[in-house]
Amino acid sequence: MAKLEIRKYGDSILRKQTTTISEINEPIKNLVCDMLETMYLASGIGLAAPQVGVSLRLCIVDIDPQQKSKIVLINPEIISGEGKLSIKEGCLSFPGIFENVSRFDRILVKYTDLKGEKYEITAQGLVAKAVQHEVDHLNAKLFIDYLPEWKRKYIEKKIKKEKKIGNW
Ligand code: NI
Numbered sequence: 001m002a003k004l005e006i007r008k009y010g011d012s013i014l015r016k017q018t019t020t021i022s023e024i025n026e027p028i029k030n031l032v033c034d035m036l037e038t039m040y041l042a043s044g045i046g047l048a049a050p051q052v053g054v055s056l057r058l059c060i061v062d063i064d065p066q067q068k069s070k071i072v073l074i075n076p077e078i079i080s081g082e083g084k085l086s087i088k089e090g091c092l093s094f095p096g097i098f099e100n101v102s103r104f105d106r107i108l109v110k111y112t113d114l115k116g117e118k119y120e121i122t123a124q125g126l127v128a129k130a131v132q133h134e135v136d137h138l139n140a141k142l143f144i145d146y147l148p149e150w151k152r153k154y155i156e157k158k159i160k161k162e163k164k165i166g167n168w
Pocket residue numbers: 090091092093133137
């Protein structure tokens with residue numbers, strides 16, 4: 001396993017469309033191992049492949065690492081959603097930035113796991129939120145896209161400052 005570099009906002013890969021995974025081979029399995037290690041070391045609850053520089057439809061979610069509740073989602077697809085959950089959200093590509101984002105509270109999501117098994121599960125609450133956030137990454141969408149323009153501008157300014165002092 002190896003710790004991967006997490007791409008921060010501003011890196012063009014975060015705005016690139018991803019490709020469907022056609023075969024779950026060794027490189028994919030190794031990538032998942034590295035992504036898990038990277039996510040746990042960064043104390044994140046989710047990570048998508050583009051965030052480590054890989055434009056593939058793959059993401060991982062673990063809202064409670066103590067419980068080993070990890071989910072590896074290959075080619076995930078959110079089929080439907082209901083209810084509303086608006087809580088503070090962060091992203092490993094936006095260190096130190098947390099904002100309220102409104103998402104579905106309950107979703108039906110379809111994906112393939114690392115063994116190639118197909119699943120269709122209902123997720124609720126924080127897991128549902130994390131899955132929606134990660135699947136967005138696969139569609140080149142970022143959580144700041146949900147914020148009002150003035151708030152996005154404020155964040156951009158803050159990031160610019162951080163970049164200037166080499167913190168981004
Ligand atoms: Ni994120």
